[in-house]
Amino acid sequence: MTNCLIVGGGIIGLSLAYELSRRGLSVTVAEQGAWGGQASSAAAGMLAPLKEFSQPGPLLDLGIESLRLYPEWAAELEAEAGRDVQLCIDGLLTVALTEEEAEQLRAKFTWQRESGYDVRWLTGAAIRDVEPLLTDRAIAAIHSPSEGHVNNRMLLQALVTACKRRGVTLLSGCVVTGFVAEGSRVVGVETTAGSLFADETIIASGAWAGIAMGWLGLSIPVLPVRGQIAAVDSAGIPLQTVIFGSTGYITPKRDGKIVLGATEDEAGFQREVTLEGLTGVLNGVMPYVPALSSAPFLEAWAGLRPATADGKPLLGPVPGWSGLSLAGGHFRNGILLSPITAKLMADYLEQGRTERLEPFLPERFTSVVSQGRKMG
Ligand SMILES: Cc1cc2nc3c(=O)[nH]c(=O)nc-3n(C[C@H](O)[C@H](O)[C@H](O)COP(=O)(O)OP(=O)(O)OC[C@H]3O[C@@H](n4cnc5c(N)ncnc54)[C@H](O)[C@@H]3O)c2cc1C
Structure with a gap:
């Protein structure tokens, strides 16, 4: 069974963990603080692609698709967690x-x-x-x-509950400090609680994702x-x-x-x-x-x-490395985009499919800024 390790327990990391666990994969999430304690609980919870995106294109399409997924996704989550998310x-x-x-x-x-x-x-x-x-x-x-809104704090609580019920390993207070690699394959991360190993490591650390890329000497800026x-x-x-x-x-x-x-x-x-x-x-x-x-x-x-520099999220494999991908850069719309991000990233991790991720692949930004790599 593919073993997935997600760095970051915000709305993106938790939605992905929930989706992967529903598909039968083994999942661990490492969160440095409290679940959803950063941008995801600060948000207003609006689900507003038509307001947010100023032109037609892949980002608007992604937002509209995510909005369409919301009612069924939220209803299933509510049933599974036994909690209302006030959609x-x-x-x-x-x-x-x-x-x-x-x-x-x-x-x-x-x-x-x-x-x-x-x-x-x-x-x-x-x-x-x-x-x-x-x-x-x-x-x-x-x-x-x-369009509408959801109670993002209640949504986070529901995701944590559903992840626990699905057997996801949730490690809070666990700071990821670097990668563990074998050649050009990432096989896990170093943390303040020791090394964690996985077949697939996914960086979902929000505003901190660019820092993690720096550990590999890559420049994929997240501001x-x-x-x-x-x-x-x-x-x-x-x-x-x-x-x-x-x-x-x-x-x-x-x-x-x-x-x-x-x-x-x-x-x-x-x-x-x-x-x-x-x-x-x-x-x-x-x-x-x-x-x-x-x-x-x-x-x-x-x-x-x-x-991100072009306003689009970063979804998919990190170029030059196997076993490592990114789910981040959602800027003003991470709550809106969480169901579709979870779905498309899970399709990639499960089946290697990247067609739907094409406009959002991290490779559009990658440049190597240093050879220095922080690894265990
Ligand atoms: C004021 C405000 C209003 C917003 N309103 C909306 C809205 O109405 N609708 C909408 O769709 N979006 C909204 N957003 C945007 C939305 O909040 C973000 O896009 C979304 O929360 C990003 O989710 P995330 O999981 O990527 O990041 P985060 O929620 O920041 O989660 C990343 C997690 O990674 C953890 N982490 C970082 N580094 C490490 C490490 N080294 N080791 C372990 N863990 C680590 C962090 O502690 C954090 O919990 C708003 C944002 C703000 C600030």
Whole structure:
């Protein structure tokens, strides 16, 4: 039986572990901290490929396919874990407050409509029929009824439970520090808890994935992009739908919170919330729903999105090495892309199939920066 070792217990590592275990493979996950404790629990949980991707192409196709997988994937996971993940596919509004924004949105709507996507163009009062709490300054909006959101923290808990039930070995507090190789084959990793061996090692370490590539002397850059984000109490603010504007987004969750996001700032691996960041988030969302200004503040936090130079994830084998692959670089959309990433990576690991991964293969970036290799 193929033995798989996944480095990183975020949404990507855990989704892949769950998928591989469902296919009968033996799986171990090594996580340096807490399960999902980094970007995956910081996220807003939106499932919004039409909002997120600004042009047709393989990334949008991947996002749409993942969104389609979500209901069945989440239902099976809920049944297996005995936990709700609060999946809501109840639509999303992308809103314009100015003529200039409306023009840009209209252009996006046009190609989305021509491509056959489920989107509607709304103006004036029709926008507030969808979301009555939206400001009357909104002059136009794209409404996409098939997008939505999930409670990513509950999803992570469900994945951990399901992985345990499937017999996945979950090692938390286990820091991976280097690779173990025989020639050009990776056969495992060095960790703070000793060596771990596997037929296939998969790097799913989010914003830290580029560092692991550096251990092999490879340059596959992954840039941490901080997202600062906040939540208020939803009591008295019965929002119906997710709202996106040019300066922020508002996500009403089913757990009594409204999640408000988010900055995109580069601060290395620092995860602090700054006053400037928090002020920017709050000032960015209040123009869209004025009622938010009286909402009780609950909390603010931050996470590191794993960004790549071309905005596309890194999925598939690491060139020059056998037994090693990457599942990372999901930037703003790792929660959305987790079911499809798990499926396509499992197809690769089980059957060696890379056709579907073609646009996302790590080989598009690889260059050898040093001969220095960190190995046991
Ligand atoms: C503010 C914010 C809002 C977001 N909103 C959304 C959204 O609405 N929708 C959406 O789809 N996406 C969203 N995202 C993006 C999403 O969170 C990420 O794309 C996704 O979480 C990436 O998952 P991951 O598993 O690759 O990374 P992570 O969750 O960061 O997991 C990587 C794990 O690897 C571990 N690790 C790293 N190095 C090592 C090592 N050496 N040894 C062992 N373990 C290691 C880390 O501790 C970490 O737990 C948002 C992100 C942020 C920050």
